[in-house]
Amino acid sequence: MNGIALGFLLQPAIAAELVQPPICSEATAAQPDLAGICAIAPLGNGQNEVKITLRAASTEIAVGGYKVTTGNYNHNYLTPIVEAMPGDTVSAHLINALVSGANGGMHDHNDGSTNLHYFHGGIVSPNNARPAHAELGTGDNVYVHLKPGLSFDYKVPIPGNDMIDARVLESTGLIPHPLGLNWYHSHLHGISSDQVMGGMSGLLSVGEATGNVKAGCQPDPNDKTKCSNDIEKDTSDLKRVTMVRYALLRDMPVMNIAKLPGQANGDAATWDPDPGARDFTPGKPCGVWRPDGSGPDLDPKLRTGFCQREQKKALLFTVNGQRYPTITVEGGKNLLLRLGNLSANIPYWLELRNENEAVTKPLRMTILSLDGVVPAIPIAPGQPQKPVQAVDYDDVLMMPAARAEIYVRNDSKQENQRVYILKTKQHRVEAGTDEWPEIQLARIVLEPNATISNAPIALNAAIASPAPPQIPSTALAIETAELPPGCIRDLAPAFRGGTIQFRCLRGSPYS
Numbered sequence: 217m218n219g220i221a222l223g224f225l226l227q228p229a230i231a232a233e234l235v236q237p238p239i240c241s242e243a244t245a246a247q248p249d250l251a252g253i254c255a256i257a258p259l260g261n262g263q264n265e266v267k268i269t270l271r272a273a274s275t276e277i278a279v280g281g282y283k284v285t286t287g288n289y290n291h292n293y294l295t296p297i298v299e300a301m302p303g304d305t306v307s308a309h310l311i312n313a314l315v316s317g318a319n320g321g322m323h324d325h326n327d328g329s330t331n332l333h334y335f336h337g338g339i340v341s342p343n344n345a346r347p348a349h350a351e352l353g354t355g356d357n358v359y360v361h362l363k364p365g366l367s368f369d370y371k372v373p374i375p376g377n378d379m380i381d382a383r384v385l386e387s388t389g390l391i392p393h394p395l396g397l398n399w400y401h402s403h404l405h406g407i408s409s410d411q412v413m414g415g416m417s418g419l420l421s422v423g424e425a426t427g428n429v430k431a432g433c434q435p436d437p438n439d440k441t442k443c444s445n446d447i448e449k450d451t452s453d454l455k456r457v458t459m460v461r462y463a464l465l466r467d468m469p470v471m472n473i474a475k476l477p478g479q480a481n482g483d484a485a486t487w488d489p490d491p492g493a494r495d496f497t498p499g500k501p502c503g504v505w506r507p508d509g510s511g512p513d514l515d516p517k518l519r520t521g522f523c524q525r526e527q528k529k530a531l532l533f534t535v536n537g538q539r540y541p542t543i544t545v546e547g548g549k550n551l552l553l554r555l556g557n558l559s560a561n562i563p564y565w566l567e568l569r570n571e572n573e574a575v576t577k578p579l580r581m582t583i584l585s586l587d588g589v590v591p592a593i594p595i596a597p598g599q600p601q602k603p604v605q606a607v608d609y610d611d612v613l614m615m616p617a618a619r620a621e622i623y624v625r626n627d628s629k630q631e632n633q634r635v636y637i638l639k640t641k642q643h644r645v646e647a648g649t650d651e652w653p654e655i656q657l658a659r660i661v662l663e664p665n666a667t668i669s670n671a672p673i674a675l676n677a678a679i680a681s682p683a684p685p686q687i688p689s690t691a692l693a694i695e696t697a698e699l700p701p702g703c704i705r706d707l708a709p710a711f712r713g714g715t716i717q718f719r720c721l722r723g724s725p726y727s
């Protein structure tokens with residue numbers, strides 16, 4: 217028994233259930249772990265301002281079983297999730313407490329500056345939130361350059377109902393902002409790669425977490441154009457049994473490790489500044505160091521959230537900062553994985569493989585949204601009774617910055633527990649020569665289930681108002697008029713209530 221107990225103690229991360237980031241939303245703002253980080257202010261029309269505070273500083277944080285010093289937000293690798301609704305405003309108070317040269321990363325020309333791309337993926341304005349001066353750039357402005365010791369407030373309205381021209385999704389009419397996952401991250405050119413890798417990034421959800429969970433149609437046997445099920449009821453039933461797990465995929469090379477990743481439990485490590493640590497040109501295998509010190513074992517099954525090329529170094533591939541965590545899905549529950557590839561430059565080609573190798577087929581993944589958009593063209597208001605069937609895939613390639621909502625069902629009759637490994641496939645990305653090693657990222661345990669649900673899953677296509685975008689004749693006149701020198705036309709007339717304006721550079725006689 218002692219041996220078992222010791223073995224368990226030596227690998228604390230393996231048994232650990234996936235932790236969840238704090239969520240800043242109307243429903244959760246009062247939670248103690250969000251004190252000083254999340255504030256909700258009603259805007260008076262049923263909508264809210266959802267505001268997070270991000271304090272960028274170079275501090276020691278927990279990453280994959282080690283303690284590593286990085287530039288990060290709020291002294292935590294696990295950054296807050298922002299959940300806001302179309303029509304809300306998302307705000308961020310960015311405090312730059314970084315100091316010159318000390319974020320722990322690879323660049324030595326770093327003067328401690330930073331900034332924020334707050335709503336990567338959003339259909340929002342990079343302009344200032346009116347009526348502030350344009351120079352303040354409080355919109356989703358990635359050209360802010362925030363020096364150490366300064367702070368900056370970002371304020372970005374999310375377009376609500378009928379505020380976006382549906383042509384952005386190759387449809388007609390007007391739609392609200394699509395529901396799905398976006399992300400925020402440091403965007404200062406020259407240093408953002410290090411800052412993102414150190415943890416200066418997070419996810420931003422438009423819509424509630426289960427907003428894209430929707431039941432599909434069971435065709436009526438007598439009239440195939442109709443559905444025999446009550447889609448609204450089935451949708452609320454599905455949402456009720458949906459377990460949401462946010463999963464932030466991140467990598468970090470570490471060195472000076474006293475203990476191997478399987479044994480580390482809060483031990484100190486140093487961020488490895490050598491670009492070669494993340495060089496995946498072919499012929500540079502990454503394995504797991506043998507306990508007898510005789511070199512790397514290249515069996516991919518051993519690469520549980522890490523791989524190594526040297527005994528004292530490791531490349532960590534964490535989920536929510538944990539190495540190889542477990543996600544347990546109770547019987548009768550389905551799992552909604554809300555994933556973000558928050559790495560600076562590593563593609564994740566994901567699949568779900570049964571732990572039992574006799575099961576050769578991967579578990580198919582139902583994709584509900586990709587990069588913040590439901591992959592279906594908007595539909596007319598009468599059409600929700602004929603939902604668009606969701607599509608299953610064997611794998612999903614997520615390039616850096618990609619987000620996906622993946623639905624994994626556990627509501628069919630299953631007498632035995634099934635364990636699937638969320639892993640990256642060994643792959644070479646068409647766009648380059650890098651060859652990425654297979655890494656086991658997390659275990660998904662599907663507990664036995666007795667109750668069966670037959671509701672199919674549909675895509676939550678946006679509903680477009682039939683009215684075409686109304687452009688006032690005055691605005692039309694401006695739109696067709698010649699542009700004054702030094703000026704550009706403002707985008708999104710619908711978003712701004714139909715007025716088209718020029719934006720002119722400072723110094724232009726028209727500014």
Ligand SMILES: [Cu+2]
Nearest residue numbers: 333336401403
């Ligand atoms: Cu971005």
